[in-house]
Structures are given as structure tokens and as C-alpha cells.
Amino acid sequence: MSEIIRLESVSYIYGKGTPYEKLALDAVDLSFEKGSVTGIIGRTGSGKSTLVKLLNGLERPAFGTVFFEGENIWKRPREIGKLRFKVGLVMQYPEYQLFEETVRKDIAFGPKNMKLPEDEIERRVLEAAKTVGLSEDTLDKAPFDLSGGRKRRVAIAGVMAMQPDLLVLDEPAAGLDPEGRKKVFDAIDRYRTERGATVIIVSHSMDDMAVWCDRLVILSEGRVAGTGTAREIFGDPGLIRSSGLDLPQVGVLADLLEDRGLKLSGTVTTVPEAVSAISELFLSRGVTPTPKGGGAG
Amino acid sequence: MSDNSNTGRDYLVCRSLYYTYGQDASSPDASFALKNIDLTIGKGEFVAVVGRNSSGKSTLAKLFSLVIYPSLGELYIDGTEVGPDLDEEAALEIHRKVGMVFQNPDNQLVATLVEEDIAFGLENLGYPSEEIRRRVDLSLDAVGLSGYAGAEPSRLSGGQKQRVAIAGILAMMPECIIFDESTAMLDPGGRREIMKIMKTLKSQGITVINITHLMEEAAEADRVIVLDKGRIAADGTPHEIFSDTEMLTRLGILPPQCADVMNGLREAGFPVGAGITPEECADQISQTVIARG
């Protein structure tokens, strides 16, 4: 049980001194275990994006402290740049940050800023490209010629090449088709297992979060409204609704079944879970499966 | 199908339509973004067009918005044949009748104030100021944004911006609205708002085409067209499309979660019917229990 990053009563004020001043985060206490995958969910304006920028020192809290590996990240403000190599941030629609002539050069941008030796940079570029599933002949193409999904993965590789211990991603799969989404999440998962890294994902997609995260944090109006496993969080429809969120579709289905007097055992958050819970229900009510080929009603 | 009645008549018609982004459609090795498309969409239909990236979805949208013209074959919009020699008058009339809502809300709003943006189309068409004012107010009301007339679009949420874009089209009294991945950049709340408007439009007799890769959205349409590598791979009701597991896998489509659950149960041999929305599925499951229990 060791934590990699911890926020201690962190508050952040947006647009200080302007008529649009707003308390974006209000005394947030959070900590993230090494090697875990945490999903941060919350509606637009709940403070998710601000939280993300506080983690790698792009923004400084108005009050409270952020500890990385036990040390206050703002202890030496001049060295905050170094933190960004350890806490890699992939922003929303990261493909818009690509600028080099080739994919290879673009992925190398981060490692170059770290002033690593040439051969190490080259090694990391290849490794990151492999992690996100880009073939080697893609490396010499211009990033602007690639499809949307691949551009996205190039951008993610650009952050992974810095080999951060903590990888933070803001809506990594937004706007992609199902295939593209899967490739992005597979890449994140591969990075985590290969490097033993910690991952924090911010997303609106409850379906994805239920599948990929082992812990969820709900933000609502700048405060932590709840934390727990997907089962715990989605097993509390009241909490989900009061935070302005949606249950995954299977959660809605379970709710509707309960209304009809058919309570499933346990909380379902993914399709396989729902299939097995409903099968169980059928069996307990005397509905038996007919062998395959017997046709369905 | 095609008779004189107002709804139900053929509205968008493609006949053996091909499109290539290359120059020469007649060359034997031309690569086509759309291939041999035969498609008829009737007036008042609510159609979802799905398919993975680069399946030809956005090319279809570009054809309907007259950005490009068919390389081969024919395209008719409300009876007018569309091609490079379409005169300006006719093109304007098609643009008036067929509205487009694009993906990025920031790249389709023209004006600095909401009401002026909604007025933009009518101003282009040369309507008198009083009529523009009347229609702007009506359209704002229709999308639930009355009170926002004087707001700056840059201060609105994504969903609100898309609603402004829809209002700008409604003001021109369209017959058909095409949503080109219009909810892709929105949060779930924004998505729900837009889906609700699509259904209202449909109920008012407006033809609605929703190009999307969100299957939960496609499930809400009356008809789903699946594009794959530039061809129409499937065309049917959401039930027909989403219960064909084998085809879905082949085409790289992830059905809505609930449809997936029902498919899984059927796979396991349980006698359940098809369902797509949570309500339908819950009904199906409880019927099965009652019938056998």
C-alpha cells in the first residue's frame, strides 16, 4: 500500500479577480495507489480538468498541497518542469498538439526535452510506438496524413515516450469509433502492465470506465462526491443521479428489472456481468436454456 | 412508395452512386470512398448511418451538403438531380431544405451573438428583418433556448452551441436535417438534449439523418444503414441490425450494451426476444420469466 500522488485539502479558484471567478475545486482530499487505474468521472464543469492540471503542476492550488512520492510538488517551483516528465498528461483531443514532420520526431519531442541521449530517445520512441500499436513504417509518415484514431495514438505515444510513472489522460477516447476506442484503452493497459505505472483516466463514458478502471472517483461541483469500485459506485444510483451522471446501460437495465420484481444478485457494470447475473436469475426462476441450435423466442 | 402525399415520398435518392477523391473515376484502379450506393430515404424518415471510421459516412454527408458531387451514378435531393452543373438558385434551395449540423460546434457558428447566428441563413436568403426576427424567436423557442438571444456563443456549453446551430437551420424551415457526428464532442447531458430534439423534429415530419458511431443513438432511429468500406453492408430496423451478432462482429460494430446482453443470453440458449433499449430488454426478460416461471 504505497501511494504515488496525494492531494491534501486542495482548492483552486478559477479566473481569480475577474467577474467569472469560480471555486473550481473545494478542499479536495484524494490519494492514488501505485499501479492502480483510477477513473475520475463527473459532469462538465465538475472540476475534472482542473484537477488534472494540478497533478502535473500546470496549475498551482490556491490552498492545500499536492504530494508526489511524498514530496510537495511546489517546494521548488523552479523545478516544476521536471515533475511533468514523471506525471505524463495526455490532454483532450491530443492530436491537435502534433507538429513535427514525422511521427518519429513528434514522439521524440518529450524525450528530447528531457535531454536524453540520442540512442535512448530512439529506443523510447520505438517502444512507445509499439505500446500504442503503431507499425514501424508509420514512424516516417507525416502525422497529419494519418487517420484520426492513429493520430490520437501518436499523441499518446508522445507522452508515453517520456515514461512517466503516473499517466493521466483526459477523455483519451473521445470522438473515436468503437475500434479506435478499444485500441486506445488497450494501449493504456499495455503501458500500465509493461511499466508498472499508475493511471488516472478522466471520462464521460461510464461504459468504458466500468470496464477499465479498478477504482472510480466522482467529482461534483468541485468536491469528491464518492470513491469506490465500479460496483460500489454504480450500485448507488442515488449518488450517480445526484452527481448528474448516467449509469452504464446495463445498470439501467438492472434497475428496471428490479422495478419489475426481478432483482439481480449484486451490481452489474459490464455486459458479461449482466449476462451471467440474468442467466442466474433465469435459472432460479426455472427458465432453462435450450441447447444451441434450438432457436430463440 | 413514391406517391403524391407529402410524407413517404422519396426524398434522398442515390442510384449506383460512386465517389472517388482521386481524379479519374473511369480508371480501372480508382479507389472509391463510396461504391455502388443504391439508397432511397423517404420524406419524414429517421435514419441512422453507422460504420467505422473511413467507411464512407462522412463522404455521404458531403454529398448531401453539395460539397462534392457524385463521380458516377446519380443523386437526387427532393427530385432535383445534383451534379456539378447545378445552378446557384437550385443549390441555394437545396441548402435551405437540407440543413447540416456538424461535429464541432465551434466551427459552424458564424456570428458573435446567438440571435445573429440563427438569423444568418435567413439574412443570406434575403428575408425582411421582421420575418427574420419572428423566425429567430420561434427557432430559439423550439430548441429551448429562449432567453439566450443576446448571449455570446463562446460562453455556451457544447450542447447549447449545437442547439443554436439547429435553431439556425430550423429558422430556414428545412425539410431534412443531417447530423454529421453532431454529438461526438458532447457530454452525456448534451447528447441527450440533441437526441430529444431529433425525435421532436421527426415527429414534426422533418427527415432526420443521424450519422454517428454511437450505437445507443442509432438504436433510437427507425432505420439503421451500416456502411462498410464504401458499400451499404446492411440496411434495416435497429432490431434487425443489432440482433445479428455475426454481422456486427464482421463489421466492427459494438451494439448498444443492452442489445449485447440480449445477444449473450440468446447465445447461452435462453429463450429471450430481441431488445435494444433498457426498457425493451427489461420487458422481454420479465416476459420470459412469466412465461416459463
Place this chain on the structure above:
Amino acid sequence: MNRSITLGQYYPGDTPVHRTDGRMKIILLILFMVACFCARSFSSFLLLTAFTLALVFVSSVPLGLLLRSLRMIIYILAITFILNLFFTSSDEAPLVSWGFLKIYAEGIWKAAFMAVRVLDLVAGSCILISFTSSPVEVTHSLEALLKPLSKIGIPVHVFTMMMFIALRFIPTLAEDADRIITAQKSRGLDFSSGSVIKRLRSLVSVLIPLFVSSFRRADELAVAMECRCYHGGEGRTSLRVMKYRALDFVMLAVFAALVAGTILLNLIEFGYKL
């Protein structure tokens, strides 16, 4: 979100100055400039300054806010003041003289008048235009005023449409720039250290994505505009009905009186001729 197209200093309000038609305000501004350049006599400067102060008062823009926005021109004023002070020569005996530097009474007057003139001019135009009209209103007014020029082949509509779109996209582009800078900083971009070449290179990593995204936006916007029946300025009408009201003519009369008054005071005052 702190994004606004109200560039500069629009100060919302409901005063006669705010309510005056935008086109009329441009005409008033021209009259005000004429008055500023006509003023030559002490009394005419007095009138001009009093008028400017009255304008500030009527528009209810806080004096402090106005002075803050005038800060920039103080330097220019100081330079013109000193130049006028030392480089005006006269037949009379100098008041002070150090070597080749001589200050004459006339020099002091001239320098003071010039300073007051510039100050009044800038303050007046700020109140008339930037504090009380939104950029959108100014663009609409310019289009309406310049419309007759399109009859002789000047593409007024093209210019104003460009202004509108520029205004519309300033907040969007600012946001883009902000997002790209944040993204590159997350990849270790450092603007604040290194050689000039290195810093220029840093700039490239921001500018290229910014251009790419701007072109993409422009491209999409052009399609969206065509889909909404845009086909140039021909036959275009406007949601806005611009109508001159009684207030506009009263304002016109007041400003015309200012010009007349300035000229009259010049004529009356001894030693000054038009």
C-alpha cells in the same frame, strides 16, 4: 469560463451614450475630432475639456477606469509635451534658458494645448466607441455607413464579414493557443530558458498546431456557411433594423454645437485667427 469577445473595454450600461445608434456614434466621433483639431484658443480648450468630462459623466463610465486605459498614451503625451516645450521659438524673451535650451511662454502654452488636445481626443473616442459600443455593433455600423460605397464597386461586405468572423474566432483561437501551450508544456516545453534559437523552436511547436487547427476551422466554417445559403453579400438582409431615433438627432445637434462653439471661441479670443 473567462472567454469573451468583448475585446477591450466595453462597459455595459443604459445611458444616452450607450443608446445612441452605432452609425451616429461614428459620425459624432468625426465631429468630435473636428472640434479637437479646430480648438486653438484657451477658451475653446476649456470648452472641449468640459465637454469631454460631461461625456464621461453622462456615459457613467468610472473616471478611474478611463484614466487606466489612458495610461498608455501618457508616455506619448510626455514626449510631445517636452518637444513642444523646447522646440517652440518666439520673438519674446525666453522665460528660462540653459545654454541652447530656451523655454518661452508660448512654448508652454503650445505644449499644454497639444497635451490637452490629445487627451481629450483619446478620452472622447474611448467613451464614444470602445466603452459604450460592442465590437459587433461597431462593425454593423461601419457596414451600414459604408454600404453606399459598394455601389461603386468597393467590396464593403467582404471587409465587414471578415471583421465579424475575426471577432467571432478570437476567443476560439485564444482557447486553442492556450490548450496547445498546455499540451506542449506537459511534454516538457520550456519557454523561459535556453538560447534564442531554442526559444524560437519552442514557438514553432505551438504555432504549427495553431495554424493547422485554424485552417481546419476555417475550412469547416466555409462549408457550414455555404450550407446555410451564404453566397456573398448580394441580396443579403439583416436581422438588425437600424433606425435613427430622436436621441440620435439630439446627440448630433449637441456635437455640432460643440464644433460651432469651438470655432466661435477661436474667433472671439484675441490674437487667434482661424
